[in-house]
Amino acid sequence: SISTVSRALRNAPDVNPETKKAVLQLAAELNYEPNRVAQSLRIKKTNTIGVVVPEIAMHFFSSVISGIQEYAGSQGYSIMICQSMETVETEISNIHMLVANRVDGLLISLSSQTNSVEHLEQLLAKKIPIVLFDRVAPSLPVSKVVVDDHAGSYKAVEYLIQTGCRRIAYIGGPKNLYISEQRGAGYAAALQAHALPVREEYITYCTDTQPELYQQAVNQLLSLPNRPDAIFCMHDPIAITVLQQLKAKGIQIPHEISIVGFTNEPVSQFIEPSLTTVAQPATLIGQTAARLFIKQLEDKDNVEPTTQVISTELIIRNSTRSI
Numbered sequence: 209s210i211s212t213v214s215r216a217l218r219n220a221p222d223v224n225p226e227t228k229k230a231v232l233q234l235a236a237e238l239n240y241e242p243n244r245v246a247q248s249l250r251i252k253k254t255n256t257i258g259v260v261v262p263e264i265a266m267h268f269f270s271s272v273i274s275g276i277q278e279y280a281g282s283q284g285y286s287i288m289i290c291q292s293m294e295t296v297e298t299e300i301s302n303i304h305m306l307v308a309n310r311v312d313g314l315l316i317s318l319s320s321q322t323n324s325v326e327h328l329e330q331l332l333a334k335k336i337p338i339v340l341f342d343r344v345a346p347s348l349p350v351s352k353v354v355v356d357d358h359a360g361s362y363k364a365v366e367y368l369i370q371t372g373c374r375r376i377a378y379i380g381g382p383k384n385l386y387i388s389e390q391r392g393a394g395y396a397a398a399l400q401a402h403a404l405p406v407r408e409e410y411i412t413y414c415t416d417t418q419p420e421l422y423q424q425a426v427n428q429l430l431s432l433p434n435r436p437d438a439i440f441c442m443h444d445p446i447a448i449t450v451l452q453q454l455k456a457k458g459i460q461i462p463h464e465i466s467i468v469g470f471t472n473e474p475v476s477q478f479i480e481p482s483l484t485t486v487a488q489p490a491t492l493i494g495q496t497a498a499r500l501f502i503k504q505l506e507d508k509d510n511v512e513p514t515t516q517v518i519s520t521e522l523i524i525r526n527s528t529r530s531i
Contacts, residue, residue: 257501258306258314259289260299262343266445267473268490269317272341275494276315283502285312292319300327312505313337315497318345320382320415337504341497344386351504352515353497357387360486360520361394362401364468365440367484367522369402371529373438373466377410379425379450380442388413391442391470410436414446422449430457437465438528444469444476444485451479451527466528481526488520 216223216231223231234240257280261269277287288311290302299319306314313336316328325345331338332350341353368376378395381388392413396406409432414421429436441447447469451461459465461481469476472487496516504511 254310254312255284256286256288256309256311257498258303258309258311259287260292260302260306260314260316261289262292262294262317262319264289264291268342268471268488271490272317272494272497275491275496276498277494278491279495279498280502283498285498285502294320296321296323303327303331307331307336313339313501315339315341315501317341318343318385320385323384337501339497339501339504341493342387346386349513351500351513353493353500353518354387354515355488355493355518355520357390357520358394358397360470360488360522361391361440362398363520363522364470364484364486365395365398366402367524367531368438368440368466368468368528369398369404370531371462371466373529374404375410375434375436376404376438376440377429377436378412378440378442379422379446380411380413381446382415383413388442395440419445419449422446423453426450426453430459435465438467439465440468442470444471444473444483447483447485447527448473448475448479451481451483462527462529468528472523476523477525484525484528485523486520487523489518493518 212223212227213231216228217235259273259276261273264270264273273289280287288306288309290306292299292302296319299322303314314331316338318340325348328338328348338350339353340348340350344352344354365376376399378392380392383389392411399406410429412425412428414425429439439450441450447467451467454461454465461467467483469483469485472485476483476485496518500514500516
């Protein structure tokens with residue numbers, strides 16, 4: 209009977225051993241694979257998690273995905289991965305596709321263009337579980353995994369001050385991104401703690417989809433009567449662009465201008481000079497996000513949104529002066 213074969217395939221204890229052996233032998237001969245879609249319709253669960261990131265090519269996000277897959281796989285879950293390519297339209301399209309494919313819920317890092325989270329609020333209204341990581345929306349009542357952006361930035365700027373820098377600029381990503389805002393706040397707090405002014409002309413926010421704006425920001429900073437002696441950048445790709453532009457202009461790094469990034473992309477240690485940066489444990493972020501999600505999924509009656517804050521580490525290299 210269908211029910212006997214089904215029980216044999218899932219190794220149920222109430223099947224005659226000889227019958228079970230015959231079923232498993234024939235299944236192997238036929239190269240049989242269970243229909244997971246049919247099973248998911250019956251039990252209303254696919255053991256599949258949808259993951260949406262801005263850009264898989266960035267080492268940070270690929271490492272986060274590795275952490276998600278590592279933990280999810282250990283708990284019997286698979287993942288489906290999409291990238292928003294930094295546009296909210298693609299983010300929404302990805303989410304609709306994943307939900308249509310009956311994922312059990314979503315792990316999301318928001319695109320740089322996501323100013324409204326109405327599309328996520330609609331998912332919550334449908335009881336679809338969500339965990340946000342790295343780029344989050346503070347107002348959304350879901351669990352989140354973030355690094356301590358404020359403290360990491362504070363530590364980086366304080367180190368610049370300790371090396372003798374006094375005119376420190378900040379080049380951030382899109383201002384609507386919570387991480388950009390937090391890193392900017394940490395930058396300002398470090399200046400204020402050391403009795404240095406927070407000067408508007410030293411602060412620039414750019415969109416991640418227009419790298420040429422970073423170059424414009426550098427040109428603007430260099431045109432100031434008192435140009436900066438250090439530049440803190442929201443993430444390493446910005447810092448590397450800035451470093452290359454300054455070198456092309458013949459500016460000595462770090463003797464004339466120090467540079468600090470954030471993320472610790474692998475290329476940061478190989479460029480010349482190597483980049484001082486704030487490292488975030490990407491794999492741990494992914495593991496933590498997957499753990500929070502699965503715990504929430506398997507304990508639906510006792511779900512309380514929580515925010516996990518993970519510490520950063522300042523990696524000192526050659527793009528900054530020594531203390």
